[in-house]
Amino acid sequence: MTAKAIDLFEFCRNKQHLSGDVPVSDLARLTAELADNKGELAWSLQGGQHETGSAQLTLQLEGEVHLICQRCLTAYPLAVASKSLLVLAKTEAEADETEARLDDDSIDVIVPSGSQDLMVLVEDEALLALPLSPRHESCPAGAAPGTVNDKAESPFAVLKKLK
Numbered sequence: 001m002t003a004k005a006i007d008l009f010e011f012c013r014n015k016q017h018l019s020g021d022v023p024v025s026d027l028a029r030l031t032a033e034l035a036d037n038k039g040e041l042a043w044s045l046q047g048g049q050h051e052t053g054s055a056q057l058t059l060q061l062e063g064e065v066h067l068i069c070q071r072c073l074t075a076y077p078l079a080v081a082s083k084s085l086l087v088l089a090k091t092e093a094e095a096d097e098t099e100a101r102l103d104d105d106s107i108d109v110i111v112p113s114g115s116q117d118l119m120v121l122v123e124d125e126a127l128l129a130l131p132l133s134p135r136h137e138s139c140p141a142g143a144a145p146g147t148v149n150d151k152a153e154s155p156f157a158v159l160k161k162l163k
């Protein structure tokens with residue numbers, strides 16, 4: 001394992017920067033959601049300070065993963081490109097208070113452990129970047145049993161066709 005574990009508060013205080021690549025196959029919780037464990041994700045982490053004074057992290061992810069389309073059940077590539085802002089809190093109580101104070105759904109407040117495994121953050125971010133219901137924008141022609149019974153179509157329309 002080459003997992004990096006660091007003190008995130010210090011990382012932010014010193015406005016440090018770290019980046020690297022992680023093989024998708026290293027991220028077990030992520031691969032459980034994917035069609036395969038191929039590819040890798042490029043990540044970068046920038047420490048800093050939020051305007052409210054809290055420590056903040058900017059986490060960026062880029063790469064490609066393979067998902068199973070829920071409509072035609074074949075694998076398809078998804079380009080991952082996400083950037084998110086994490087604000088740090090020392091305790092759960094402080095996290096709740098910070099969340100209320102920031103009042104911004106785009107910011108995640110986290111309570112890092114004293115020596116935080118960065119790959120856990122990267123994996124959490126990757127999981128959030130996955131669509132809830134993975135699908136091709138348009139399924140490849142003839143690929144699928146599922147395309148005939150697209151759920152978007154009303155049952156009445158289907159009945160009409162049967163007549």
Ligand SMILES: [Zn+2]
Pocket residue numbers: 069070071072073074135136138139140
């Ligand atoms: Zn599909």
